[in-house]
Amino acid sequence: MRLRGGTVAVALLAALVLAGVLVAWLGAGRAVSAVPPLRAAPPVPPSGVGSAEVLLSADALTHPAHELVRAQLQRHYDAINAKDYAAWAATVVPERSAALDEPAWREAYDSSQDGTIRIDRIDDLAGGRVLVRVRFVSIQDVEDAPVGVPARRICWHGSLPMSGEPPLIEQTGGGSSIAAPC
Structure with missing residues (x-):
């Protein structure tokens, strides 16, 4: 049995969409860290001095x-x-x-x-x-x-x-x- 190129492309696209939905679903509800990466300087706060750490x-x-x-x-x-x-x-x-x-x-x-x-x-x-x-x-x-x-x-x-x-x-x-x- 031979698959046509269009069928393979549709199947591949569907698999990628499914993978994206799965990743989004698994990551839902998880907090994203607001801590800047070590290499980045913390931003100057809009007012005050910010954290004393x-x-x-x-x-x-x-x-x-x-x-x-x-x-x-x-x-x-x-x-x-x-x-x-x-x-x-x-x-x-x-x-x-x-x-x-x-x-x-x-x-x-x-x-x-x-x-x-x-x-x-x-x-x-x-x-x-x-x-x-x-x-x-x-x-x-x-x-x-x-x-x-x-x-x-x-x-x-x-x-x-x-x-x-x-x-x-x-x-x-x-x-x-x-x-x-x-």
Whole structure:
């Protein structure tokens, strides 16, 4: 028995349609993850700062110290958001906390909240140190914003040198962060 070309094509098309219906039916009711893929930076939320969870890019995830760095930055941003100077001071080198004592820190971070935090990259530096490229969103009272960026909401891209174990954030200099209203 020989099948004609048209009959084979119709049978193949019917099988494909049936397979599509079956796949759709089996997938019905399953939640689709709203979490962006590791490679994608989280979108800047339309308002506020977004989640305070520190995320890692796929690139940052490949660095051997990624979890130590992520955990320390999580403590750092949690301390800022909770207005906990002692917890913040435990995430930075002593020279940094000495340069920003508690009264000055409270004044600087009084109205600040941070979120949408992502470690983009971790690079090795000499002496076992690392340089962490991080982005985040902050909101603050306009009068508490940096002089050059008088905005309620700011998108930051920073480079944080870290050293030790757990890695502590070292002093940073001018030009280590880029800030823009968002």
